Amino acid sequence: MYKLSMRVTWVKNYNFDLCVYLSELQYFKSNNIRMKFQVNEKGYYGDFGGAWIPEMMYTNIEELKRRYLEIIESVEFKNEFEQLLKDYVGRPSPLYFAARLSEHYGSKIFLKREDLNHTGSHKLNNTIGQILLAQKLGKTRIIAETGAGQHGVATATVCALKGIKCVVYMGALDVSRQAPNVKKMKMLGADVVPVHSGNKTLKDATNEAMRDWINNPEDTHYIIGSVVGPHPYPDMVARFQSVISAEMKKQLRAQTGNELPTRILACVGGGSNAAGAFYHFLDDEKVELIGVEAAGKGVDTGETAATLTVGTPGVLHASKTMLMQNSDGQITEPYSISAGLDYPGIGPLHAHLHKTGRAKYLAATDEEVLKSVLLLTQKEGIIPALESAHALAALDKIKMNPDDVNVINLSGSGNKDMETYLNYFGY
Amino acid sequence: MNNRINQLFETKKEPILSVYFTAGFPELNDTFAIIKELENSGVDLIEIGIPFSDPTADGPTIQKSSEIALKNGMSLNLLFEQLKTIRETIKIPLILMGYFNPVYQFGVEKFCKKCAEIGIDGAILPDLPLDEFKAEYKAVFDANNLHNILLITPQTPEARIREIDAASEGFIYMVSSSSTTGAGKKVEDFQQDYFERIKQMNLRNNCIIGFGISDRATFSNACKYAAGAIIGSAFVKALTNDGSLKETIAAFIQSIKTEE
Numbered sequence: 001m002y003k004l005s006m007r008v009t010w011v012k013n014y015n016f017d018l019c020v021y022l023s024e025l026q027y028f029k030s031n032n033i034r035m036k037f038q039v040n041e042k043g044y045y046g047d048f049g050g051a052w053i054p055e056m057m058y059t060n061i062e063e064l065k066r067r068y069l070e071i072i073e074s075v076e077f078k079n080e081f082e083q084l085l086k087d088y089v090g091r092p093s094p095l096y097f098a099a100r101l102s103e104h105y106g107s108k109i110f111l112k113r114e115d116l117n118h119t120g121s122h123k124l125n126n127t128i129g130q131i132l133l134a135q136k137l138g139k140t141r142i143i144a145e146t147g148a149g150q151h152g153v154a155t156a157t158v159c160a161l162k163g164i165k166c167v168v169y170m171g172a173l174d175v176s177r178q179a180p181n182v183k184k185m186k187m188l189g190a191d192v193v194p195v196h197s198g199n200k201t202l203k204d205a206t207n208e209a210m211r212d213w214i215n216n217p218e219d220t221h222y223i224i225g226s227v228v229g230p231h232p233y234p235d236m237v238a239r240f241q242s243v244i245s246a247e248m249k250k251q252l253r254a255q256t257g258n259e260l261p262t263r264i265l266a267c268v269g270g271g272s273n274a275a276g277a278f279y280h281f282l283d284d285e286k287v288e289l290i291g292v293e294a295a296g297k298g299v300d301t302g303e304t305a306a307t308l309t310v311g312t313p314g315v316l317h318a319s320k321t322m323l324m325q326n327s328d329g330q331i332t333e334p335y336s337i338s339a340g341l342d343y344p345g346i347g348p349l350h351a352h353l354h355k356t357g358r359a360k361y362l363a364a365t366d367e368e369v370l371k372s373v374l375l376l377t378q379k380e381g382i383i384p385a386l387e388s389a390h391a392l393a394a395l396d397k398i399k400m401n402p403d404d405v406n407v408i409n410l411s412g413s414g415n416k417d418m419e420t421y422l423n424y425f426g427y
Numbered sequence: 428m429n430n431r432i433n434q435l436f437e438t439k440k441e442p443i444l445s446v447y448f449t450a451g452f453p454e455l456n457d458t459f460a461i462i463k464e465l466e467n468s469g470v471d472l473i474e475i476g477i478p479f480s481d482p483t484a485d486g487p488t489i490q491k492s493s494e495i496a497l498k499n500g501m502s503l504n505l506l507f508e509q510l511k512t513i514r515e516t517i518k519i520p521l522i523l524m525g526y527f528n529p530v531y532q533f534g535v536e537k538f539c540k541k542c543a544e545i546g547i548d549g550a551i552l553p554d555l556p557l558d559e560f561k562a563e564y565k566a567v568f569d570a571n572n573l574h575n576i577l578l579i580t581p582q583t584p585e586a587r588i589r590e591i592d593a594a595s596e597g598f599i600y601m602v603s604s605s606s607t608t609g610a611g612k613k614v615e616d617f618q619q620d621y622f623e624r625i626k627q628m629n630l631r632n633n634c635i636i637g638f639g640i641s642d643r644a645t646f647s648n649a650c651k652y653a654a655g656a657i658i659g660s661a662f663v664k665a666l667t668n669d670g671s672l673k674e675t676i677a678a679f680i681q682s683i684k685t686e687e
């Protein structure tokens with residue numbers, strides 16, 4: 001009797017495993033990637049993600065969900081995307097061995113130069129992908145949210161490129177602290193709408209963009225700027241940004257003889273540049289992945305944007321993820337010197353990588369970041385964006401061996417931050 | 428089990444007038460007075476808004492009222508405290524409306540139990556999607572006789588409307604057009620064909636039309652196609668008029684109920 005039931009269980013499990021195995025195999029074949037840290041069909045990374053949308057957004061999200069993979073995996077799309085990345089964005093971005101910085105830290109440091117992309121950051125990788133997708137979906141109007149203005153500029157840029165109407169929502173506070181980017185967007189032909197609700201920053205701009213989409217459900221595509229928002233955005237944006245790690249692998253093999261580095265460091269706001277830099281290494285668990293959030297004035301000061309350090313699970317912007325909130329479930333206002341990291345949530349992929357321990361997340365304060373800005377500037381002649389300098393600041397917080405290969409994703413250029421730098425350093 | 432929402436639909440033959448207000452606005456402790464005066468004025472159903480910091484489905488009026496309510500110190504805990512003895516006086520159905528996160532932090536099961544304890548009849552949580560509701564929460568809502576009111580819009584495909592109808596208890600909240608709350612609409616702006624199409628579907632649930640219903644004309648037009656209509660932003664805006672809360676509310680509801 002006992003034996004029999006054992007056998008039955010075994011057969012059952014075997015069948016079950018076989019099904020899982022077969023469906024995984026199917027997935028593996030069609031996407032050519034492994035499963036472990038991929039989104040599931042309901043849009044979840046472990047406990048995080050989903051599409052917590054009001055019914056008013058259902059048709060748009062459903063359309064995206066149904067069609068994004070078929071479109072972005074098509075040969076036609078891939079050809080167009082790769083051509084534009086090469087000729088328009090200027091990819092591949094160099095992987096630069098930073099000799100003097102390496103000497104300073106006593107370990108090998110490479111910089112993935114996303115700052116050299118057209119428009120000065122990694123943001124264009126995503127907007128190029130999404131504008132092509134929007135065209136395939138027959139959309140004639142684009143909306144976007146922006147914090148630092150980098151995503152706004154990247155969106156206005158691709159809209160100019162394709163001759164599509166563009167509206168960018170931007171917190172009124174950010175409009176005043178990122179004036180050059182506002183002017184750039186306007187010159188590119190976009191309407192920049194200042195948002196006066198809440199703290200007047202990125203979160204509020206995102207709310208307003210979502211409201212616009214609810215009010216314009218038919219002709220409009222919403223180009224979200226990071227791996228946040230409802231499924232399929234986190235997965236879609238991560239796929240567009242994954243070109244960063246795909247190139248890194250090739251470049252590392254050519255330059256070091258090994259496509260796997262010891263560790264990768266990237267700053268994390270919503271988490272798109274980090275997702276792109278981690279993507280093709282997620283299943284190589286020997287590679288240490290480090291995300292760096294903005295500690296602001298310090299993670300214990302209440303003036304911080306270090307979501308994974310101080311946050312708890314919740315639902316914001318249609319995603320279940322880690323959030324900065326009070327015990328009543330009201331979202332609290334983040335703070336960081338860098339407008340691009342000033343967000344109270346984080347992409348669900350990172351919440352999952354954090355929870356499973358696959359990636360480690362540190363936080364760097366404004367002051368530590370500014371020190372790193374100056375260090376890179378004077379050691380290598382590269383002025384980094386405030387956001388990217390958070391990843392650099394983490395080099396002071398980790399143990400590195402002389403033979404380690406450390407890759408920093410230098411997500412953007414410091415051009416947009418010159419006023420902050422000049423004021424702070426007093427040149 | 429008996430639920431006041433079902434009783435209302437079973438007994439009331441004229442159009443149902445439902446009114447939304449944000450708890451904690453204009454003043455923190457206005458909740459009871461507003462509910463009382465709405466009932467006195469002949470309103471059939473009340474939606475009590477739980478303010479949220481990021482009301483993405485709401486237009487400027489409800490955004491502003493939520494911001495002020497939160498500044499005043501409103502929270503879900505406090506709201507339940509204010510409503511603790513509400514059933515000693517108020518007879519009409521009461522619904523809590525808000526975003527999912529405050530409810531999630533409070534605890535969904537605890538929320539449902541608390542509603543049952545107080546005598547709340549339904550909840551409207553626009554960003555709790557149908558599939559998440561069915562998979563995770565329907566059982567606990569049902570166990571507490573709390574109706575989760577689901578939304579449909581002009582874009583909702585027919586098969587999905589059927590699915591929503593099957594999962595709904597109480598009524599279906601029919602969003603008048605594709606918009607956030609409060610967009611100032613005129614009767615001509617309503618998509619009559621959409622209203623007509625839904626009416627023809629003969630759903631098992633009654634529909635109540637909301638979003639953009641602001642005055643007598645929009646209310647009575649909506650009621651041609653549905654069991655009733657919901658007034659939100661226009662009422663919230665009226666609450667800031669000069670004069671006592673009591674008079675303001677009475678005058679506003681009067682203006683909706685009186686033929687021109």
Ligand SMILES: Cc1ncc(COP(=O)(O)O)c(C=O)c1O
Nearest residue numbers: 150226269270271272273340412
């Ligand atoms: C240069 C740069 N890096 C990083 C970020 C943060 O975004 P994410 O975490 O999505 O990469 C921004 C956002 O504006 C940015 O401009």
